Amino acid sequence: MIQSIPTYTNVNAIRLSALSGLLFFVCVASLCLGAYAIPLGNTLSILFNAIGISSVNFELSQSNVLLQIRLPRILLNLIIGGGLGIAGAALQGMFRNPLVEPGLIGVSSGSALFAIIFIVFVSGGTTSTFLTSLGLPLFAFVGGLLHVGAVFKLSSSHGNSDTATLILAGIAINAFAGALIGLVLFFADDSALRSFTFWSLGDMSGASWDKIPYALFLIGIPSIIILQKAQELNALALGEQEAYHMGVPVRQVKILLLIVSALIVGAGVSMVGIIGFVGLVVPHLVRLLFSADHRIVLPGSFLFGAILVNAADLIARLIVIPAEMPIGVITALCGAPFFIWLIFNFKKTRS
Amino acid sequence: MLLAKDIHHCIGKRPIVDQISLEVQPGEILAILGPNGAGKSTLFKLLSGEVVCKRGMVSYNQSEVGDLKASELARIRAVLPQHSQVNFPFTAREVVTLGLHQVIASRHQAILEEVMQMTQIGKFADKLYHQLSGGEQQRVQLSRVLVQIWEHQPYPRYLLLDEPTSSLDIAQQHAVLRIIKKLTTRNIGVVIILHELNLAAQYADKIALLKNGILKKWGSVPEIMDEQLLEMVFDHPVQLIPYAACAAGCFVASAAITTTAHQYINHA
Amino acid sequence: MIKRFSFLILALAIACNPKTTEVQSNTDNSKVITAGGTITEIVDALGMGDLIIATDITSTFPASMQELPSIGYRNQIKAEGILALGPDLILMEEGYLSEDVVNQLRTAQIEIHSFAKPNTVSGTISLIEELGELLDQKAEAESLKAQLNQDLEDLNTYLKTITSKPKAAFIMARGPQTVFLAGEDTFAQEIFQMANLEFPATGFKDFVPITPESIVKINPDYLVFFESGIQSLGGTQGLSKIQGIDQTSAFKKNQIIALDGNYLSGFGPRVGKAALELAKAARGE
Numbered sequence: 034m035i036q037s038i039p040t041y042t043n044v045n046a047i048r049l050s051a052l053s054g055l056l057f058f059v060c061v062a063s064l065c066l067g068a069y070a071i072p073l074g075n076t077l078s079i080l081f082n083a084i085g086i087s088s089v090n091f092e093l094s095q096s097n098v099l100l101q102i103r104l105p106r107i108l109l110n111l112i113i114g115g116g117l118g119i120a121g122a123a124l125q126g127m128f129r130n131p132l133v134e135p136g137l138i139g140v141s142s143g144s145a146l147f148a149i150i151f152i153v154f155v156s157g158g159t160t161s162t163f164l165t166s167l168g169l170p171l172f173a174f175v176g177g178l179l180h181v182g183a184v185f186k187l188s189s190s191h192g193n194s195d196t197a198t199l200i201l202a203g204i205a206i207n208a209f210a211g212a213l214i215g216l217v218l219f220f221a222d223d224s225a226l227r228s229f230t231f232w233s234l235g236d237m238s239g240a241s242w243d244k245i246p247y248a249l250f251l252i253g254i255p256s257i258i259i260l261q262k263a264q265e266l267n268a269l270a271l272g273e274q275e276a277y278h279m280g281v282p283v284r285q286v287k288i289l290l291l292i293v294s295a296l297i298v299g300a301g302v303s304m305v306g307i308i309g310f311v312g313l314v315v316p317h318l319v320r321l322l323f324s325a326d327h328r329i330v331l332p333g334s335f336l337f338g339a340i341l342v343n344a345a346d347l348i349a350r351l352i353v354i355p356a357e358m359p360i361g362v363i364t365a366l367c368g369a370p371f372f373i374w375l376i377f378n379f380k381k382t383r384s
Numbered sequence: 385m386l387l388a389k390d391i392h393h394c395i396g397k398r399p400i401v402d403q404i405s406l407e408v409q410p411g412e413i414l415a416i417l418g419p420n421g422a423g424k425s426t427l428f429k430l431l432s433g434e435v436v437c438k439r440g441m442v443s444y445n446q447s448e449v450g451d452l453k454a455s456e457l458a459r460i461r462a463v464l465p466q467h468s469q470v471n472f473p474f475t476a477r478e479v480v481t482l483g484l485h486q487v488i489a490s491r492h493q494a495i496l497e498e499v500m501q502m503t504q505i506g507k508f509a510d511k512l513y514h515q516l517s518g519g520e521q522q523r524v525q526l527s528r529v530l531v532q533i534w535e536h537q538p539y540p541r542y543l544l545l546d547e548p549t550s551s552l553d554i555a556q557q558h559a560v561l562r563i564i565k566k567l568t569t570r571n572i573g574v575v576i577i578l579h580e581l582n583l584a585a586q587y588a589d590k591i592a593l594l595k596n597g598i599l600k601k602w603g604s605v606p607e608i609m610d611e612q613l614l615e616m617v618f619d620h621p622v623q624l625i626p627y628a629a630c631a632a633g634c635f636v637a638s639a640a641i642t643t644t645a646h647q648y649i650n651h652a
Numbered sequence: 653m654i655k656r657f658s659f660l661i662l663a664l665a666i667a668c669n670p671k672t673t674e675v676q677s678n679t680d681n682s683k684v685i686t687a688g689g690t691i692t693e694i695v696d697a698l699g700m701g702d703l704i705i706a707t708d709i710t711s712t713f714p715a716s717m718q719e720l721p722s723i724g725y726r727n728q729i730k731a732e733g734i735l736a737l738g739p740d741l742i743l744m745e746e747g748y749l750s751e752d753v754v755n756q757l758r759t760a761q762i763e764i765h766s767f768a769k770p771n772t773v774s775g776t777i778s779l780i781e782e783l784g785e786l787l788d789q790k791a792e793a794e795s796l797k798a799q800l801n802q803d804l805e806d807l808n809t810y811l812k813t814i815t816s817k818p819k820a821a822f823i824m825a826r827g828p829q830t831v832f833l834a835g836e837d838t839f840a841q842e843i844f845q846m847a848n849l850e851f852p853a854t855g856f857k858d859f860v861p862i863t864p865e866s867i868v869k870i871n872p873d874y875l876v877f878f879e880s881g882i883q884s885l886g887g888t889q890g891l892s893k894i895q896g897i898d899q900t901s902a903f904k905k906n907q908i909i910a911l912d913g914n915y916l917s918g919f920g921p922r923v924g925k926a927a928l929e930l931a932k933a934a935r936g937e
Contacts, residue, residue, distance in 0.1 A: 067732055068730070068732040068733045068735075068736045069732045069735045069736040070736070093761075094735070094738070094760070094761075097759070097760040097761050098732065098735050098760055101756065101759040101760050102731055102732060102735070102756050102759070102760060103732075126472075129469075129471050130471060131471060131472060231727070238730045238731065238732075238752065238753070239750070239751075239752030239753070239756075240752075241752065241755055241756055241759065242759075264485055267478075267482050267485075268482055268485050270470065270471065270472050270474070270482070271468055271469075271470060271479075271482060272465075272468060272469060274434060274463075274465055275463075275465065275468060277434065277454055278432065278434075278458065278461075278462065278463040278465075278529075279458050279462075279482065279483060279485045279486070279532060280454050280455040280456075280457065280458025280459070280485055280486045281454060281455075281485065282453070282454050282455070283454075320472065320473055321473075324474075324475070324478065325472040325473045325474045325478065326474070326478055350732070354733070354736075356724050356728055356730070356733065357728075357730050357733075
């Protein structure tokens with residue numbers, strides 16, 4: 034019975050190419066639009082010039098804005114959005130629960146709390162030296178890991194996490210971290226601490242080229258590690274016992290995924306604050322559009338997360354020029370209704 | 385050969401599995417039977433390698449289960465637990481493909497086709513798993529564990545099933561057991577926990593009777609088909625009705641107790 | 653595969669440093685953006701007000717400044733918004749713009765100067781000198797300083813004529829839910845000292861949310877507000893709703909002083925006049 038149907042990997046390649054195309058389009062739009070107007074022709078000239086093709090149809094100040102402010106911002110959006118997407122997918126796979134996302138289970142607020150503690154007690158306000166630039170996201174990662182570990186411990190028994198307990202545990206841990214964040218921010222009077230809205234609603238405006246290498250190492254590489262675990266996540270989807278029986282070293286895989294996801298979220302939060310709902314919505318959309326197979330869900334979530342965060346940031350930058358809406362507002366406005374819809378559907382599929 | 389020698393497992397001071405020894409040869413179906421609380425599940429977990437026994441030894445093809453890595457063990461034995469929850473919108477085919485985790489990619493297509501043919505799930509292979517009926521889901525899960533050990537290898541493989549028929553109707557029960565029976569020609573040994581004595585009698589080669597963690601008897605089906613033995617193990621009178629047409633030669637019946645003369649005291 | 657991708661990422665990371673192109677700076681016909689009320693005021697007083705093309709929300713003096721495009725307030729100010737206005741020079745109060753924004757503006761090759769916010773008269777004088785130096789208006793700077801010194805002399809003369817030293821407390825308010833009391837190391841302590849008012853020994857620094865017990869214990873003779881602050885509480889009538897304040901002698905004797913925020917706290921060129929006005933108001937004049 035030989036059929037010439039496209040093989041699974043071919044179909045996936047097409048899907049990923051389509052997503053990449055969409056991402057490219059969103060990035061170009063983000064480059065051209067913003068508080069500082071740069072016409073498309075000038076934008077292209079600047080870009081060509083930057084990669085060596087000589088072109089003079091632009092002003093130097095435009096070039097500086099595009100290359101020094103906007104381009105790193107778009108790259109940061111891409112990396113952080115992608116990281117949040119894939120970390121969300123990994124956490125959902127690990128907890129075997131499609132309602133899980135980093136914000137819900139306390140990774141984000143734990144990371145924010147430790148980031149703030151680091152700024153207040155360790156780095157004394159500066160965040161620009163090499164040590165503090167590296168120490169901050171790593172410390173935030175520790176915070177995120179501790180918090181997600183606590184939620185995990187609270188909510189799982191016999192390797193299965195009951196949804197209700199999971200959400201309750203997440204609420205408890207979130208409340209705790211949130212209270213501590215408020216406390217520290219209240220007493221520490223430090224402009225480098227940034228405001229409460231920075232941490233709780235996110236803010237991409239601080240992007241610059243010197244942040245990009247840290248983002249690449251602390252988010253890019255862990256994302257690739259997660260990509261390798263697609264098969265294991267597929268097996269885990271049936272249950273930890275079943276995965277063990279199918280040959281997956283369950284404990285090791287769980288610990289690895291937990292650490293790597295916490296690192297991605299921790300680094301992201303320490304750089305741009307908490308951006309909610311991306312880790313929840315993106316894997317779902319990918320599963321809805323394509324399939325639940327992690328071999329497409331993981332890379333798809335990365336690309337889709339990059340698209341979503343870029344698009345949300347674009348809206349945030351355009352909607353109240355010259356000020357900027359915090360990006361978390363946009364992602365929440367889109368994400369919360371989707372979450373509600375998910376809950377209805379979740380009930381239907383379970384019963 | 386799947387060998388269990390003097391395996392023993394306690395929770396606290398209470399033995400759940402008390403020094404049990406048995407063997408399963410490839411091509412043989414061993415049914416494990418016993419009342420609730422007899423320790424069947426624990427024995428099952430000890431055999432599958434999920435739980436490590438405090439004393440005694442479980443080995444597959446002469447390798448102790450503790451010495452084998454999860455991936456190596458997965459190539460030798462597959463396990464179908466009683467309930468499996470699938471929380472993501474996988475299609476039936478995708479669920480089956482999960483079992484191919486340890487199998488090289490080039491063989492996937494062929495194995496999938498053969499197994500899906502045998503379990504007759506081709507019709508709904510591309511439907512979402514959670515949209516299927518209980519019986520269909522069970523066949524999908526069965527296919528999944530089959531693809532794991534389907535390929536002929538130079539060594540025997542084993543399939544362990546925990547009550548695969550518990551939520552199925554009569555036709556479905558027999559369908560599943562017929563499939564399992566066919567495995568015996570592929571150098572696969574089967575261990576199956578069953579609740580129904582009749583099904584065990586008709587499909588198994590050997591039966592192990594458990595009660596309170598102790599292996600009361602392990603033998604071939606005719607040896608086990610003994611009224612007094614079964615009454616003792618199950619604490620309820622049973623009658624064996626001769627029925628030549630079925631494999632065991634008899635049909636096991638249990639009736640509601642109506643007279644005081646048939647009151648039996650629980651043996652310790 | 654990890655190795656290959658990691659190498660790619662490493663290469664990308666190293667490549668992440670495109671060269672910035674130099675932009676010529678030129679202070680003649682410069683377009684200036686100021687951030688911080690005091691700086692705006694001094695720049696204008698030095699005669700360079702026309703150079704300012706945009707400013708922040710706190711720059712309320714002279715009033716014409718508020719008709720210029722606004723860049724926003726503190727943390728809400730973003731680099732692109734500033735760059736969109738096309739400035740050549742940015743003069744900002746230290747810490748007014750966030751570290752990230754300052755870095756971004758610097759990489760965009762915009763000249764930025766930051767100045768310490770003055771909270772004493774000597775600070776004011778230094779700021780006037782620095783700005784005078786930067787904008788090449790040294791003569792105007794000197795005359796500003798002279799005017800300030802004159803104001804201070806007037807203040808001194810006045811203070812010699814009086815003997816009272818009433819107790820006063822400063823309240824910062826942004827609506828009835830956000831009411832703070834000024835402690836040590838604030839502008840309030842400094843300017844109260846200048847006006848020869850007794851500043852309460854609060855035992856804390858900076859601003860702390862007011863509690864009824866603390867304000868009753870202090871029981872000042874005069875309560876001082878920003879005009880915007882007291883408006884946000886609903887005027888002097890609204891004060892009766894703030895617990896604790898309604899039991900102070902200041903409230904009972906209706907000894908409430910409200911002055912413009914910039915004027916009172918900015919420590920700008922008019923600080924001498926502000927101190928004098930405050931001193932007089934606290935003696936019932």
